[in-house]
Amino acid sequence: MASVTDLTHHDVEAHHEHGHPTGWRRYLYSTNHKDIGTLYLIFAVVAGLIGTTLSVAIRAELMVPGGHVFPLISAIMTGDGSLDAAKNMYNVFFSSHAIIMIFFMVMPAMMGGFGNWMVPLMIGAPDMAFPRLNNLSFWLLVAAFALLMCSLFVEGSPGMRGFGGGWVLYPPMSSDVGTPGPAADFVILTMHLAGASSIIGSINFIATILNMRAPGMTMFRMPLFPWSVLVTAFLLLLALPVLAGALTMLLTDRNFHTTFFEPSGGGDPILFQHLFWFFGHPEVYILIIPGFGMVSQVVATFSKKPIFGYVGMVYAMLAIGLLGFVVWAHHMFTTGLSLNTQRYFVFATMVIAVPTGVKVFSWLATMWGGSISLKPPMLWAIGFIFVFTVGGVTGVVLANAAVTRYLHDTYYVVAHFHYTMSLGAVFSIFAGFYYWFPKMTGYLYEDRLAKWHFWLMFAGINITFFPQHFLGFQGMPRRVVDYTEAYALWNMVSSIGAFISGVGTIVFVYLIYEAFAAKRLAGNNPWGPGATTLEWTLPSPPPFHQFETPPHIFGDEETHAPAIAGHGNMA
Amino acid sequence: MIASGDREGTALTQRGRTARNSRLIGAGGALLALTMVGLTYAAAPFYSAFCRATGYEGTPQVVKANVDAEGRRILRVAFDANVAPGLGWSFEPESDSIRLRTGQTATVYFRVRNLRDSEVAARATFNVTPEVSGGWFDKISCFCFTEQHLGPRESAEWPVVFFLDPKLETDPSMARVDSITLSYTLFAAPSERPSQVGPGDRAGPAG
Numbered sequence: 021m022a023s024v025t026d027l028t029h030h031d032v033e034a035h036h037e038h039g040h041p042t043g044w045r046r047y048l049y050s051t052n053h054k055d056i057g058t059l060y061l062i063f064a065v066v067a068g069l070i071g072t073t074l075s076v077a078i079r080a081e082l083m084v085p086g087g088h089v090f091p092l093i094s095a096i097m098t099g100d101g102s103l104d105a106a107k108n109m110y111n112v113f114f115s116s117h118a119i120i121m122i123f124f125m126v127m128p129a130m131m132g133g134f135g136n137w138m139v140p141l142m143i144g145a146p147d148m149a150f151p152r153l154n155n156l157s158f159w160l161l162v163a164a165f166a167l168l169m170c171s172l173f174v175e176g177s178p179g180m181r182g183f184g185g186g187w188v189l190y191p192p193m194s195s196d197v198g199t200p201g202p203a204a205d206f207v208i209l210t211m212h213l214a215g216a217s218s219i220i221g222s223i224n225f226i227a228t229i230l231n232m233r234a235p236g237m238t239m240f241r242m243p244l245f246p247w248s249v250l251v252t253a254f255l256l257l258l259a260l261p262v263l264a265g266a267l268t269m270l271l272t273d274r275n276f277h278t279t280f281f282e283p284s285g286g287g288d289p290i291l292f293q294h295l296f297w298f299f300g301h302p303e304v305y306i307l308i309i310p311g312f313g314m315v316s317q318v319v320a321t322f323s324k325k326p327i328f329g330y331v332g333m334v335y336a337m338l339a340i341g342l343l344g345f346v347v348w349a350h351h352m353f354t355t356g357l358s359l360n361t362q363r364y365f366v367f368a369t370m371v372i373a374v375p376t377g378v379k380v381f382s383w384l385a386t387m388w389g390g391s392i393s394l395k396p397p398m399l400w401a402i403g404f405i406f407v408f409t410v411g412g413v414t415g416v417v418l419a420n421a422a423v424t425r426y427l428h429d430t431y432y433v434v435a436h437f438h439y440t441m442s443l444g445a446v447f448s449i450f451a452g453f454y455y456w457f458p459k460m461t462g463y464l465y466e467d468r469l470a471k472w473h474f475w476l477m478f479a480g481i482n483i484t485f486f487p488q489h490f491l492g493f494q495g496m497p498r499r500v501v502d503y504t505e506a507y508a509l510w511n512m513v514s515s516i517g518a519f520i521s522g523v524g525t526i527v528f529v530y531l532i533y534e535a536f537a538a539k540r541l542a543g544n545n546p547w548g549p550g551a552t553t554l555e556w557t558l559p560s561p562p563p564f565h566q567f568e569t570p571p572h573i574f575g576d577e578e579t580h581a582p583a584i585a586g587h588g589n590m591a
Numbered sequence: 592m593i594a595s596g597d598r599e600g601t602a603l604t605q606r607g608r609t610a611r612n613s614r615l616i617g618a619g620g621a622l623l624a625l626t627m628v629g630l631t632y633a634a635a636p637f638y639s640a641f642c643r644a645t646g647y648e649g650t651p652q653v654v655k656a657n658v659d660a661e662g663r664r665i666l667r668v669a670f671d672a673n674v675a676p677g678l679g680w681s682f683e684p685e686s687d688s689i690r691l692r693t694g695q696t697a698t699v700y701f702r703v704r705n706l707r708d709s710e711v712a713a714r715a716t717f718n719v720t721p722e723v724s725g726g727w728f729d730k731i732s733c734f735c736f737t738e739q740h741l742g743p744r745e746s747a748e749w750p751v752v753f754f755l756d757p758k759l760e761t762d763p764s765m766a767r768v769d770s771i772t773l774s775y776t777l778f779a780a781p782s783e784r785p786s787q788v789g790p791g792d793r794a795g796p797a798g
Contacts, residue, residue, distance in 0.1 A: 149613040223620035227613040261624045265631025280635055283716045284675060284778035290648055291638045295631060356648065356722025359764040 040564055051151030052564065053136045056158050058460070060132030061453075063158075067124035067165065072525055074117040079484070079518035081110060082511050085503055097172075098181050108177060110501040111184025116168065118187035119207070122307065123214040124165050126441070129449045130310035131221060131256075132158065135249045137460060139225065141555035141562065142243050144234025144571045149227035157221040164213035167206050175201030183207045186499065188296055189270065191281040191289045196274045205274065208267045215260045215267075222253035222260075229253075234554075236573035243553045244333055248313025251337045252306050255344065259302035266295035290355055297348035305344040307441055308408075309337055311448025312379055315401045317553065318451045319383050322398035323390025324550040329382040336375035336382075343372045353424040362421040369419035376412055380405060395547070396470035400451035403478050404444060411439030414489065429499070432492020438485045450477075457535070458542035462561040465535040473531060476524030483517025646726025649718040651753070651773070653736070654729045662693030662757030671774040672701060678779050679707045680741070685748075688770075693757040696731070700748045701775070705741035712740045712780035717773065724771045727759035738780050 041049060050056050081089040087106050094109040095101030136154065140147055148154050176183045176199045183203040185193040189211075194204050229250045233242065269280035270292065279285025281292045312333075320327040327333060350369045353362060383405055392398065414436040417423055427433060450473075458464050487510035496507045503511065545556040554573075558566055642650040668691050670684035685700045705711055715735040719728045734749035741747060751773075759765045 150617060153617075219624050223617050223624075226620055227616040230616055231609060231612045257620055257623055258627055261627035262631045265628045265634075269632075269635070283776070285781060286639070286716070287635075288638070288642070288648060291635065294638070295634060356720070358647075358723045 049155070051147075051155055053140050053148045053151070053154060054460075054562065054564075056154050057133050057135075057137030059158050060128045060136060060161075061134075061460075063161065063165075064125050064129035064133055067120050067128070069525070069529075071117050071120040071125055072522065074113050074120070076518055076522050078110070078113055078117065079515040081501060082503070083515035084512065085505055085508055087502055090501060105180065107501050108180040108182070108184055111186075111499070112172065112176070112182035114499060115184055115186050115207075116172070116182075119168060119210070121442070122187060122303070123211065124161070124168075126307045126445050126449065127214075127218060128161060130307070130314075130445070130452075131218070131225070131249065131252060132161070134245075134314065134449075134452050134456065135221075135225060135310065138456060138555060139228060139246050139249050140232070141558065141566065142246050142553050143229060143232065143237050144554050144567050144573065145228060145232035146565060146567045146570075148224050149232055150224050153220050153224050157217045157224070160213050160217035160220070164210045164217065167213065168210040171203045171206030171210065174203050174206065176203030177201065188300070189267070189292075190296070191270060191273070191292050194270060195281060195289075205271065208271050208274075211267055212264060215264050218256050219260050222256040225249050225253040226257070234567065234570040234573055240331065240334070241573060243313075244316035244327060244330070245310070245313035247334050248309045248311075248316075248337055251341045252309045255302045255306050255309070255341050258345065259299045259306065262295055263299035263303075266292055266299070269295075290352075293352055293355065294348065297351045298345070300351065301348045302341070302344040304437070304441070305340055307445050308448070309341065311404065311445050311452075312337060314448050314452035314455070315383065315404050316386075318397045318401040318455050319386050319405075321455070321547050321550040321552075322393050322395055322401070323387045324393075324548075325386055325390040326552075327382065328385035328388075329378070332378055333382050336378040339375040340372060343368065343375070347372065350419060350421075350424075353421045354428050357421075366419055366421050370416060373412065373416050380409055380412075395454075396465075396467060396474060397451050397455035399471065399474045400447050400454060403474065404447035404451055407439055407443035407447060407482070411436055411441075411444055414439065426495075427492055429497055430492040431488040431496045431498055434498050435485045435488035435492060438481075438488070443481050443485065447477075450474075455547075456555075458546045459555055459558075459560050459562070461535065462542055462559075463535045463538070464540040464542050464546060465531055466538070469527060469531040469534060473524055473527045476527060477521050480517050480519075480521025480524050483520060484514050485517070487511075487513045487517075642725075646724075646728070647722070649720055649722035649725040651717065651719055651725055651728040651730050652756075654731060656731060657696045657729075657754050658694065658756070660694050660757055662755075662760055664760055665690055665692050666755060666768070667691075667770040668697070668755070669770060669772040670699060670701075671772055673774070673776040675776055675778045678711070678713060678777055680705055680711070680713065680777055682775070682777050691755060693755045693759060696752060696754045698750050698752045700750050701734070702746070702748055703739075703741065703777075704746035705744060708743045710740060710742050712738050713777045714738050714780050715775045715777050717775050720772050720774065721768055723762075723764040724759070724768055727756040727762065727765065728771060728773070729754055729756055735775060 040046065040052070047055060047059055050059070077089065077093060081087065087103060090106035090110045090113075091101045091103065093113075094105040097109065098105060136148065139145075172182045175181060178200060180201075181203065183194075183199060183206070185199060185204065189204075189207065192198050194208075229242075229246055233239075269278065272278040273280055273282055273287070279287040281287045281289045283289070316327050316333060347365060347369045349357060349361065349365045353365070357365070383401075387402075394402075414432070418427060418433065418436055454465070454470055490510050491507055491514075494507060494510075496503055542560045544559055545551050546560075547556070554571065555562070557571075642648050643653075646652055667688050669688040670686070672682045672684055674680050674682050681702075681704045683702050685702060689697060689699065691697050714737075717733070717735045719725055731752040731754070733751045733753075735751070739747075739749070753773075755771075
């Protein structure tokens with residue numbers, strides 16, 4: 021332990037020699053993994069606030085039947101308050117909400133933010149393998165977001181502004197039949213750039229994790245968060261090029277008269293759905309697997325126990341990643357698949373519940389008999405396990421092709437994927453945020469505010485999304501601006517929940533302000549003996565450069581017990 | 592860094608090796624991504640061949656001749672004819688539907704007329720619903736296999752010759768299917784299509 025401390029002092033002094041850029045140059049030209057991670061996190065918070073605002077507008081519209089809110093929003097934004105313009109604006113809002121939350125909030129926060137910040141620290145590397153590419157990935161993402169914003173202000177459907185075809189971009193709605201205007205081209209290019217950014221980022225993570233680990237940090241001594249980032253990076257590398265290819269076909273269909281998805285030339289729009297979901301299903305695991313990693317770190321730290329079944333947890337993530345590529349058509353049960361095809365996809369989808377169950381039970385077993393302290397990160401992690409399990413159970417329901425006949429495109433599906441994503445992924449991000457905030461900033465946040473944030477969000481989003489299961493059973497279709505009187509009660513409840521979680525978000529923003537204003541110093545390790553990973557051996561915030569001379573990780577050579585399991589001793 | 596020059600040299604080679612390995616892994620990753628893009632493009636012809644071979648997505652099969660083995664089930668076969676916006680033809684089946692025993696060959700005519708004063712070439716796209724019946728719907732000949740030309744104001748009767756494969760009786764997916772719809776849509780042939788389609792020919796959300 022002592023030598024690590026000496027070493028970091030040495031580093032703190034060493035970086036004065038060659039200096040580093042300051043002011044705006046430090047961030048615009050940054051090749052430092054911690055600065056780029058910070059940029060990603062700030063970007064994700066800003067995008068998340070925009071995405072949340074869009075969702076609050078959607079819930080405000082759906083609070084009572086009849087269009088009240090969107091004619092007003094449309095009148096303000098485009099000067100056209102007609103009902104048609106309002107409907108289009110609603111479509112644009114839910115499409116943008118999804119794209120922002122997936123590509124500009126969850127992915128940048130988990131991979132770009134926490135991945136960049138923590139992976140080199142946790143494996144004892146001085147920086148990422150390709151620091152310049154790292155800078156490129158971040159600024160490509162900003163460019164992608166700018167393109168998405170542009171799409172809102174140009175024509176999409178005839179006479180309308182913005183793209184309203186959902187994040188799935190199915191043709192013919194997204195081809196020049198449904199959206200002849202350039203808004204769809206802007207959205208396609210948005211996803212191209214965001215995809216390129218993620219592909220570059222994932223190559224960087226793979227090279228870093230495979231090649232830059234400190235001596236003695238064998239693969240199976242690596243903490244679970246770097247493992248989850250490695251699995252996710254491979255998923256990104258295999259899935260995103262498929263999206264890029266499909267979108268390029270769509271782009272040439274729209275602009276250069278190819279007919280990949282155009283029946284008049286022998287194409288088939290269903291092909292797009294296959295390609296999209298071949299990307300899209302791994303994508304939902306891309307959104308959650310880094311969350312698994314963060315929750316594993318948090319649960320182990322605050323139970324003061326090594327994670328239960330470490331090797332099983334690693335293989336479970338690998339299994340979920342692999343299975344993610346062979347279940348895509350469960351999004352397409354209503355496109356006329358034969359019975360045997362449906363049987364296969366039902367079965368394969370249900371198999372995913374097994375490795376997922378391994379993970380959930382391992383978290384519970386880690387807590388079992390542990391010395392649990394309910395600090396804010398642990399609250400979020402336990403909240404994650406609860407909501408993710410609810411979302412997983414409804415996922416098993418939806419895996420049944422026969423049930424999907426009834427529930428396809430209803431609010432039951434909306435409830436399901438928000439329980440896994442909006443609650444699951446977001447809760448794990450907040451668990452990671454509250455876990456590493458003292459490490460990243462050097463300051464402690466106010467525990468009471470963090471608990472207020474947790475309980476407001478936990479109550480708010482459960483009140484928002486649980487009633488949507490009932491709406492789905494009643495048959496309320498998703499992506500529609502209005503509904504009949506019969507759905508009024510649970511929509512009202514759902515909207516009230518959304519406003520409560522909106523208040524929670526305001527508490528979150530205030531908490532960040534308060535932490536920076538109060539400047540309570542965190543010290544190296546505010547979490548005590550449970551926090552065994554390498555980042556807690558460094559000062560908070562860590563020096564600009566760390567591990568110039570790599571730390572040596574000693575583990576139990578005979579059993580290959582991992583460092584995270586607490587058996588390993590750090591030099 | 593550290594006093595001994597010897598150790599510095601060792602550290603440098605170590606660093607050089609790490610950088611080379613990183614570049615190798617990076618190149619491998621980039622290659623993997625490019626391969627996936629290539630496979631995505633390969634998916635388009637593969638998908639089309641797969642549909643033709645298996646009848647997936649309601650793609651009828653093309654065969655040389657009937658198998659001459661009559662089955663037991665009698666199904667309703669309905670016909671649907673559409674004209675894409677901008678072509679200016681009329682197009683309809685001679686009858687809305689027929690009842691057909693599996694294994695029996697049927698010939699059905701479609702009446703078509705060019706409403707314009709110029710010669711136009713067109714091509715029909717086709718499929719059957721429910722989609723699972725595509726593999727059992729066998730066409731022997733069809734006007735949709737080739738491009739069709741009609742002179743100014745010319746009209747014609749186009750035949751389609753087909754039968755239902757008796758093996759469909761063994762397919763559990765077909766057990767509850769009593770009616771199959773054969774649908775055509777006539778599009779102007781690619782050579783005839785104007786390079787820029789006017790906004791009036793496009794469907795929007797308002798119709």
